[in-house]
Amino acid sequence: MPDLVGLPEVERAAERLAGVAVRTPLVPFPGDGGLLVKPESLQPVGAFKLRGAYNAISRLGRRERERGVVTHSSGNHAQAVAWTARALGIPAVLVMPHTTPAVKVDACIALGAEIVYVDPVARLETAERLAAAHGLALIPPFDDPDVIAGQGTVGLEIVRDRPDADVVLVPVSGGGLIAGVAAAVKALRPEAKVIGVEPELAADARESLRLGHPVTWPAEETGRTIADALRVQRVGDLPFAHMRAHVDGIVTVTEDEIRLAMRRLARDARLIAEPGGATATAAYLFRKKELPPGRTYVAVLSGGNVDPALFQEVLR
């Protein structure tokens, strides 16, 4: 059993992130009054990923910073590393699957990072090879205690803003976000439930929790969901350990439910969500019977980097 991230690490991450990450509010979703949305789409890179990347990179020493950082990501973590590297004056290399939406690649190029395109299955291996060859610090997208502690600041803010939160809904991909959020929420309010949300087409985390160990779904399967940020085929080992300890369940949503949630978030709450970012809201809107009972639900809107063509399509 690995050491789990605890509240003190999350609180220290919050101190490092003060003045860097946006202190996102809880936005009431119109309707029955039970849902609050935490719009991480308002972070500088359009996603919560900035929190973990910045927390990890800001802990590097002077020599490590001079050599630079490398990471592998389908987009939002890559943008977060690129943004942080530029903010701290550090060179950054990003290993990206060639399936990454153009909007995310363009954003990384604009931030001055060097991009290496690879086949999705080769991304970890390529990043490790580059790290070894050039002495770069590898900043993992989720399987890392500093990254998890940074993402956990989302949970810290939720409970500080609403100490009465009953159910916290969190999109799951590699598991870094829900690991950190659950660690913070359960430390501060053990009676609150933390529920993961996945697309039905990429429900590897649900299967993993059922079986008691991380399982891998083929890229051909997870690649079918429009939620490109949630196509990671296997949750990380360290995130999984947190999920087993803290997470109360996983709910899945359909592709249509994701599209409808994106539309409702835009029309009713004036928030722009990418498909993966809309899954938690979709779970509240369409799967409430599968959720634990409560009065106050919080859905983490994890990111807003949606391809403009897809966004216009869901609005029509």
Added chain:
Amino acid sequence: MPDLVGLPEVERAAERLAGVAVRTPLVPFPGDGGLLVKPESLQPVGAFKLRGAYNAISRLGRRERERGVVTHSSGNHAQAVAWTARALGIPAVLVMPHTTPAVKVDACIALGAEIVYVDPVARLETAERLAAAHGLALIPPFDDPDVIAGQGTVGLEIVRDRPDADVVLVPVSGGGLIAGVAAAVKALRPEAKVIGVEPELAADARESLRLGHPVTWPAEETGRTIADALRVQRVGDLPFAHMRAHVDGIVTVTEDEIRLAMRRLARDARLIAEPGGATATAAYLFRKKELPPGRTYVAVLSGGNVDPALFQEVLR
């Protein structure tokens, strides 16, 4: 010279609004790093108007509350009164011009208010008649010290979040928002500049400041701008007194600049703005040479209740 709203009134409004209005963050706009956007689109009614309406209505006594409230508005203030009335269990009558976008009317009906449609020029007279006939408390959209103090909490939050703000850009319609914001900003940071922003097609406030008294623009003229929230034909007397005392200038933007700002806010900052709400960002993006110099600019995104068809049009 009427009494102007001061910092103590704004601070008391902030206390009343705690836990009611969303504490909106300052969202960095991607680019040169100089612009922060305050997204009042995230308020429960999609606009800053909730602040002033709630502050005014929450000061009514028990008997006044029982009789109910009435107001006249092109939409966002009406929604704010309807939302507050429902939250406090008070009947509400809304006098709305028949030119109000359907999206705003629908939202008010959903909040349980009674709607009275009138010709735009008859709205004030109708509201006053209904107030007298039924003993309703008239909640003015801008020409009222409690409303101005409530809107001023936007300025209070800006300076508390960024005590280094140099220039604050505020859309101007009836003038309640800029009056309150300027009162708060100038009290806390006298060296900061407060600049109003209007569509060229509804620049009555700029002309009023030049001439030294409020002037009225014909409805046929102000009605031409897509910024429906900024079509008010004349700034209020009390807002105007605040503008003369505190506001450093007015900048105008074109219809194309408003559309482009809406598009950039959605694509680059993941924020949904209605046309009037995008004017302050448009002034930074396209009229920077006309603005006072500074390092840190704040644009108030005053509302996000955009007609879905128009929003899709500007995204294309």
